[in-house]
Amino acid sequence: MSKDTPYFDTAWRKPFFWRVTAFVLSLSAGAALASDPHAVQITPRIPNVTVLHQGKPVVIERNQDPDNMIDPDFSMTSRACPPYCVQPMTLAPGVETIGELELLTYLERAGRDGGVLVLDSRDRDWVLRSGLIPGAIHLPWTELHPGQTDVEKIAETLVLRFGASRLGSLWNFENAKTLVMYCNGPWCGQSPTNIKQLLAMGYPAHKLKWYRGGMQVWKSLGFNTVLLSQ
Numbered sequence: 001m002s003k004d005t006p007y008f009d010t011a012w013r014k015p016f017f018w019r020v021t022a023f024v025l026s027l028s029a030g031a032a033l034a035s036d037p038h039a040v041q042i043t044p045r046i047p048n049v050t051v052l053h054q055g056k057p058v059v060i061e062r063n064q065d066p067d068n069m070i071d072p073d074f075s076m077t078s079r080a081c082p083p084y085c086v087q088p089m090t091l092a093p094g095v096e097t098i099g100e101l102e103l104l105t106y107l108e109r110a111g112r113d114g115g116v117l118v119l120d121s122r123d124r125d126w127v128l129r130s131g132l133i134p135g136a137i138h139l140p141w142t143e144l145h146p147g148q149t150d151v152e153k154i155a156e157t158l159v160l161r162f163g164a165s166r167l168g169s170l171w172n173f174e175n176a177k178t179l180v181m182y183c184n185g186p187w188c189g190q191s192p193t194n195i196k197q198l199l200a201m202g203y204p205a206h207k208l209k210w211y212r213g214g215m216q217v218w219k220s221l222g223f224n225t226v227l228l229s230q
Contacts, residue, residue, distance in 0.1 A: 040064050040222065042104070049104045051135035052111025053226055058134040060104065063222035073130055074185070074216045084187045087212060091192055094205025098180070100221060103211045106180045107135035117162070118180040121191040122215070124228075126184060130215055131225030133182070138228055141183070141190035144197055164203075171202050180209040185216025 040062045041047045048061035069075075089097055098106075109116045120132050121141040132138060142148035143157060158164040164176040179198070183190040195208050218225075 038064065040066075043101070046104075049108060051104075051107045053132075053134045053136075054229065055111070058226060059224075060107070060134050061224060063224070068222055070220050071130060073126075074219050079187060081187075083189060085189065087186050087189065087192055089212065091195055091210050091212075092199055092205060095195060095199070095208045095210055096206075097210050097212050099211075099213065100218070100223070102209075103133075103180065103182075106178075106209065107133070110135050110180075114177070115163075116178045116180065119182075119191075119194075121181055121183045121194050122188070123190070126215075127228045130219070131227055133215075133218060134224070134226050136182075141194050144194045146197070158201075173202060173204050173207065176203065176207055178207045178209065179203075180211060182211035182214045185214035186212055187216070188214055 038047050042049065042060075042062060048059050050057050050059050052058070091097065103118070106116055107118055110118045118133070118136040120127060120136045120138045121144075122138075123140055123142075124138070127138050139157075139161075144154055146154065155166065158171070158176075159166065162177050162179065165172045181191040181195055183192075191210060191214070195210060198208060199205060215225075
């Protein structure tokens, strides 16, 4: 073959070289993952985290299959807004927005520390399809919404599940639990709605945490879930 042919053209040959190199590197990375069953860690120092879910230990870890892809339910990019509108990074003054590593810390505490609850605010059909984050409790957003649930039932939830107390119309949140809430992701308004309603009732902002990434980001990072108990 002559050097005058495109095969020997420098401008063409360099991209070809890098394409081949990238392909070889991807094969090497896949082989490395295949040879090490724990190659996909959470951080360089944290391979997995064990939490208590309904009193039983569950290991939270990332999917080890390099070909694993996100669930179809969370691959859609263009849901109608409203109601599926992009949420702000800061939901309300004093309410901390957290990421996965912070969430894992709260999940570890939730099963062992009576002062923390991690709440999945999604509708039941979503939870049945995609599961729960291990260590979380399912409390549909409607059960804290005055337009969907009787006010006295909401008050009962605040007292019996969240640890608040009241005297007549006055609420005391001094011993109330820290609530870590999530729903389907940055486009989901269910947990944000509940957080705003709790704030309106006087729940302390510093006792409300929001995992904005929700199930969308949890799934995109390959983290496992557990089935909702019937």
